[in-house]
Amino acid sequence: MIKQSKTISMLLLLLLMSLLATACGFHSGYQSGKYPEEINMAEHGTHHHENGGGDGVSCADITEAPSDAPVKRFTLTAAKTTITLNNGKTVEAWTYNGSTPGPELRVKEGDRVIVTLANKNVEKGVSIHWHGVVLPCSQDGVPGVTQDAVWPGKSFTYEFIARHPGTYWYHSHQQSSEQAGRGLIGRLIVEPKKETFRYDRDYAVTLQKLNDKHTLTNGQVDGLKLDAKPGDAVRLRIINADNEVQWMGVAGADFQVISIDGQDLNGPDVIRQQWIPIGGGQRYDVLFTMPKNGQVQIYSKEQPKLNLSLGHGSAPERLNKNAKEFDFTTYGTPKEDGITPDMKFDRTYQLTLGLLDINGKQFHDIPPLIVKEGEWIKIRFDHKFGGPHPMHLHGHLFKVLTKNGKPLSGSPIYADSILLFRGDVYEIAFEANNPGLWMEHCHNLGHAANGMSMMVNYEGVTTPYRVGTKSGNLPD
Numbered sequence: 001m002i003k004q005s006k007t008i009s010m011l012l013l014l015l016l017m018s019l020l021a022t023a024c025g026f027h028s029g030y031q032s033g034k035y036p037e038e039i040n041m042a043e044h045g046t047h048h049h050e051n052g053g054g055d056g057v058s059c060a061d062i063t064e065a066p067s068d069a070p071v072k073r074f075t076l077t078a079a080k081t082t083i084t085l086n087n088g089k090t091v092e093a094w095t096y097n098g099s100t101p102g103p104e105l106r107v108k109e110g111d112r113v114i115v116t117l118a119n120k121n122v123e124k125g126v127s128i129h130w131h132g133v134v135l136p137c138s139q140d141g142v143p144g145v146t147q148d149a150v151w152p153g154k155s156f157t158y159e160f161i162a163r164h165p166g167t168y169w170y171h172s173h174q175q176s177s178e179q180a181g182r183g184l185i186g187r188l189i190v191e192p193k194k195e196t197f198r199y200d201r202d203y204a205v206t207l208q209k210l211n212d213k214h215t216l217t218n219g220q221v222d223g224l225k226l227d228a229k230p231g232d233a234v235r236l237r238i239i240n241a242d243n244e245v246q247w248m249g250v251a252g253a254d255f256q257v258i259s260i261d262g263q264d265l266n267g268p269d270v271i272r273q274q275w276i277p278i279g280g281g282q283r284y285d286v287l288f289t290m291p292k293n294g295q296v297q298i299y300s301k302e303q304p305k306l307n308l309s310l311g312h313g314s315a316p317e318r319l320n321k322n323a324k325e326f327d328f329t330t331y332g333t334p335k336e337d338g339i340t341p342d343m344k345f346d347r348t349y350q351l352t353l354g355l356l357d358i359n360g361k362q363f364h365d366i367p368p369l370i371v372k373e374g375e376w377i378k379i380r381f382d383h384k385f386g387g388p389h390p391m392h393l394h395g396h397l398f399k400v401l402t403k404n405g406k407p408l409s410g411s412p413i414y415a416d417s418i419l420l421f422r423g424d425v426y427e428i429a430f431e432a433n434n435p436g437l438w439m440e441h442c443h444n445l446g447h448a449a450n451g452m453s454m455m456v457n458y459e460g461v462t463t464p465y466r467v468g469t470k471s472g473n474l475p476d
Contacts, residue, residue: 035363038468041145041455042437045367056460059137059146059437064160069112074105076128078150078172078184079120085214087221093183093210094122094172100183100219101206101241102170109165109193118155125149125472126184128158129173131281131392132262132416133188135160137436137461140394142173144465144473145437145455149174151472164397165192166262167204167237167283173439173475177449183210185241196264197235197287201228204237207246207278207306215305223299224308232290234310236298240278243444245388245419247275247301249323250286252294252316259285260328261415263397267333268411273319275301276326279390279419281443329403332411339412339429341401346375353420353442353452355386362451364467369440369456371432378429383420389447392417393456394438398430417443435461439475449476 042059081095096102107113119126127149129141139160143149150156168188172179187204203226208216217224228234235258240246256268257276261283268287278284288296294314299307301321309315349369352359358366371377378401383389393416400413404425418426435458442452453476467473 035474036468038466038470039364040463041364041467042457042461042463044364044455056462057435059461059463060465062137062436062461064112064136064139067112067161069110069161070108071112071114072107074103074113074115075118076102076115076186077118077120078122078126080122085219085221091211091214094179095183096186100185100210101208102184102186104187104189104204105170106189106191107162108191109162111162112159113162114157114159116155116157117150119150119152121152122179123152124179125151125174126172126179127156127174128170129176129394130158130160130168130170130188132166132168132283133160133162134164134395134397134434137395137434137438140436140438142394142439142475144467144471144475145439145463146465148465148471149473162190164262165190166259166264167239167285168262169206169239169241169283171241175449175474175476177445177476180241180445181209181212187239189237190262197258199233199235199287201232202235202237204239205308206239206241207300208241209243215303217306217308222305226308226310228290228296228310230290230292230311233287234290234296235285235287237283237285238278238298239283240280243280243446244302245280245390246278246303246306248278248284248298249273249275249301249319250288250296250298251318252296253288253291255286255288257284257326257328257331258287259283260413261417263414265332265413266335266411269331271326274324274326275319277419279388279417279443280445281390281392282417282419328410328413329400329406329408330410334410335412337399337412339399339401341407341427343376345378345429347371348378348380350380350382351391353381353383353386353389353391356447356451358452358454363453366454368454370459371456372459373432373435375432376429377432378427381418381420381424381426381428383422383424385422388419388421388444389452390417390419390443391440392443393430393440395434395436396430396438398428401427401429432458437461437463441476445476
């Protein structure tokens with residue numbers, strides 16, 4: 001009986017820890033003394049010679065080669081700002097160009113994107129990480145790894161080619177659990193040279209929780225209204241900038257899921273009345289046709305204020321909370337690409353996910369995954385304990401191979417994040433074709449700030465920057 005009581009008490013304690021961790025999107029582990037004074041993320045957890053020692057190429061020198069690509073220039077100024085929400089309330093926020101989300105940046109596939117980030121008055125320093133974008137190491141926006149944080153009065157210019165069309169977003173990666181939560185986020189849309197799907201209207205929406213208090217859709221409280229007329233084909237790009245999984249429903253029309261994490265699906269099926277689980281940092285694009293009479297509504301099952309409606313007329317009946325859950329592993333049409341679970345991989349890694357740890361370790365105590373340019377890498381994620389973990393890999397697109405030992409049977413899924421619930425086991429694969437030093441972390445940013453953050457390091461790549469309290473570079 002005593003042993004059973006102790007077990008129950010321990011389970012209750014772990015549950016409380018999990019609830020606190022889930023709610024701690026603002027509270028960075030760095031502030032609680034978990035980070036060292038200084039650490040070189042190119043060398044930690046491995047012998048110096050394994051990562052190329054001092055003879056390697058510096059991440060800072062891996063830049064975009066000159067080209068004659070069309071240039072799109074932007075300036076984003078980070079600042080502490082008092083904003084007025086559409087319900088009349090004034091709140092303190094950290095913004096890009098005075099708003100949260102910041103400006104939507106729209107470019108074309110193949111454009112050379114040049115963005116100057118200026119820091120007006122955010123004392124902790126800022127950066128911009130281009131979430132999901134495959135770009136040179138030096139442009140990834142991770143303080144202490146790819147650059148120094150941008151301090152008040154300073155600036156940094158990012159430059160990369162928008163090679164992959166799709167739905168992306170940007171956010172500060174300096175103490176991102178705090179800074180993204182305070183409002184330093186925005187959308188990046190890369191329009192394709194040639195459309196795969198036809199649509200009349202193209203909308204992008206950002207779901208966020210500002211200051212851990214205000215539930216916003218494109219910066220608006222209590223929902224958002226978008227214009228569409230009967231018969232319009234609507235592409236809706238849903239970006240989850242919140243830490244929590246958003247179960248999104250489409251009411252009033254049949255729809256297709258046409259893209260995940262910015263990557264088009266092959267032969268997407270027409271479906272109806274299904275809940276789509278969108279993890280922190282993930283993006284889902286849906287396509288539907290407006291009905292002749294009535295509205296289409298898209299909303300969160302758990303947070304009713306995260307909603308939007310399109311069109312006029314009568315509102316559709318809401319989805320039953322027990323409606324079917326969308327399953328990407330069987331959705332769409334298969335297409336051979338030569339990347340299979342049983343192909344030869346150069347290296348295979350196991351990552352076991354706990355409450356706030358990976359393989360039982362946290363932060364820089366987690367050994368990096370070492371890769372070499374040209375190799376094929378397989379990672380097996382095994383979620384053993386805790387809440388949902390949307391695991392995000394910087395600098396690469398990967399293919400999802402299997403779920404719980406079963407190969408996917410629908411469209412190939414290429415992504416930069418994989419959402420795992422407790423008990424899930426996924427295998428993913430990627431080609432090591434982008435030399436650099438890349439973060440792999442949970443995009444529930446409260447989890448990342450409290451331990452679930454590690455590195456994927458290429459052999460021979462170094463960095464002149466340092467993470468830690470001495471430099472003030474504190475990425476999570």
